[in-house]
Amino acid sequence: MNVTIIGTGGWGLTLGQVLNDNGHHVSFWTFSQKEVDLLSTEHQYKDKLPGVIFPESFTYTTDMKKSLEGAEMVLFVVPSQVMGNVSREFAKCKPEGKIPLVVCATKGILEGTDQRMSEVILENVPWLDSDHMVTLSGPTHAEEVSRRVYTTIVAACPNEHSAKEVQKIMSNNYLRVYTSTDQIGVELCGAIKNVIAIASGVLYGIGAGDNTRAALITRGQAEICRLGRALGANPRTFAGLAGMGDLIVTCLSQHSRNRYVGECIGKGEALDQIMSHMKMIAEGVPTCKSAKALAEEVHVELPIVNAVYEVLFNNKKPADIIEMLMTRDLRSEEE
Numbered sequence: 001m002n003v004t005i006i007g008t009g010g011w012g013l014t015l016g017q018v019l020n021d022n023g024h025h026v027s028f029w030t031f032s033q034k035e036v037d038l039l040s041t042e043h044q045y046k047d048k049l050p051g052v053i054f055p056e057s058f059t060y061t062t063d064m065k066k067s068l069e070g071a072e073m074v075l076f077v078v079p080s081q082v083m084g085n086v087s088r089e090f091a092k093c094k095p096e097g098k099i100p101l102v103v104c105a106t107k108g109i110l111e112g113t114d115q116r117m118s119e120v121i122l123e124n125v126p127w128l129d130s131d132h133m134v135t136l137s138g139p140t141h142a143e144e145v146s147r148r149v150y151t152t153i154v155a156a157c158p159n160e161h162s163a164k165e166v167q168k169i170m171s172n173n174y175l176r177v178y179t180s181t182d183q184i185g186v187e188l189c190g191a192i193k194n195v196i197a198i199a200s201g202v203l204y205g206i207g208a209g210d211n212t213r214a215a216l217i218t219r220g221q222a223e224i225c226r227l228g229r230a231l232g233a234n235p236r237t238f239a240g241l242a243g244m245g246d247l248i249v250t251c252l253s254q255h256s257r258n259r260y261v262g263e264c265i266g267k268g269e270a271l272d273q274i275m276s277h278m279k280m281i282a283e284g285v286p287t288c289k290s291a292k293a294l295a296e297e298v299h300v301e302l303p304i305v306n307a308v309y310e311v312l313f314n315n316k317k318p319a320d321i322i323e324m325l326m327t328r329d330l331r332s333e334e335e
């Protein structure tokens with residue numbers, strides 16, 4: 001199968017390698033000529049995945065129409081906050097023949113809107129319908145998948161047949177793909193867990209204990225469930241790979257970008273200073289703003305998300321915010 005991947009970051013390249021391992025032909029689009037030159041000559045992206053060499057058969061271009069020639073499947077793997085522009089560009093490249101299956105592996109909610117990534121793409125691409133829009137999400141750090149470490153992931157689409165198609169195309173002996181029809185739940189879990197991961201990083205940064213981290217992960221999960229239920233997600237998704245699975249990996253892994261941002265904050269660094277030296281995207285930062293706005297819109301209380309917002313954007317001290325969280329009105333765990 002011919003697959004086009006939109007985005008040549010760590011995750012896009014890694015998914016390309018999975019598809020190449022499965023015998024598919026992979027082309028990439030990127031907005032950056034610098035990335036085209038680097039990847040076409042060096043076949044590696046040292047800044048993002050040092051030591052990983054990508055197949056020489058990969059092709060790279062900044063010309064989206066050209067990158068999509070003959071594409072039977074298209075994967076979007078760009079940062080969430082550029083998904084609007086990138087999908088509008090994609091909309092101009094309607095293929096002559098069969099509409100390709102579209103898969104989105106980006107995690108986040110578009111700032112200034114309440115839109116999940118599949119909603120952004122579907123709104124901007126009028127010739128694409130929701131039956132052909134699949135979400136790929138789960139506990140999957142590129143640093144490990146690119147080294148073929150055993151991993152699981154979820155392909156979610158309201159149309160089960162499309163989810164199963166992606167499952168068949170992407171599964172192999174080191175990547176096991178499950179399917180789900182709960183795209184809302186899978187996307188919300190993937191977006192909000194990044195905000196909770198920042199909080200987890202803050203706990204590492206200030207030297208908090210394991211009890212505190214366990215509390216954060218569990219109560220973070222409670223917030224994801226509360227918001228998800230209000231927005232129509234299937235509660236079973238929260239306990240699945242895209243839910244608890246991804247929350248665990250992102251809160252605890254040495255590879256997590258969002259956890260790293262939180263850890264630096266906990267050690268006293270300023271957010272803009274941290275962002276200026278990061279080589280990969282930490283989606284939890286913009287998603288924190290959108291999640292807070294989304295929760296207010298549907299009248300759902302998210303104390304941890306709000307706490308992260310106060311620390312990131314209002315310069316509140318983590319210790320004061322944790323004290324505030326611990327001494328709020330007492331409540332039942334069953335609420």
Ligand SMILES: NC(=O)c1ccc[n+]([C@@H]2O[C@H](COP(=O)([O-])OP(=O)(O)OC[C@H]3O[C@@H](n4cnc5c(N)ncnc54)[C@H](O)[C@@H]3O)[C@@H](O)[C@H]2O)c1
Binds near residue numbers: 030032035283
């Ligand atoms: N890295 C991982 O382990 C991983 C795993 C699962 C999901 N994800 C998700 O995949 C998405 C991409 O993550 P990543 O780690 O590959 O990011 P990255 O920071 O490595 O790369 C992002 C890429 O997006 C493209 N890009 C950047 N700015 C752009 C712009 N203005 N216009 C168009 N394209 C632009 C570039 O090709 C860049 O290399 C994120 O939503 C992330 O949460 C990442």
Ligand SMILES: O=P(O)(O)OC[C@H](O)CO
Binds near residue numbers: 250255256
């Ligand atoms: O853990 P992070 O913050 O690097 O996020 C990347 C992916 O979402 C992990 O599955």
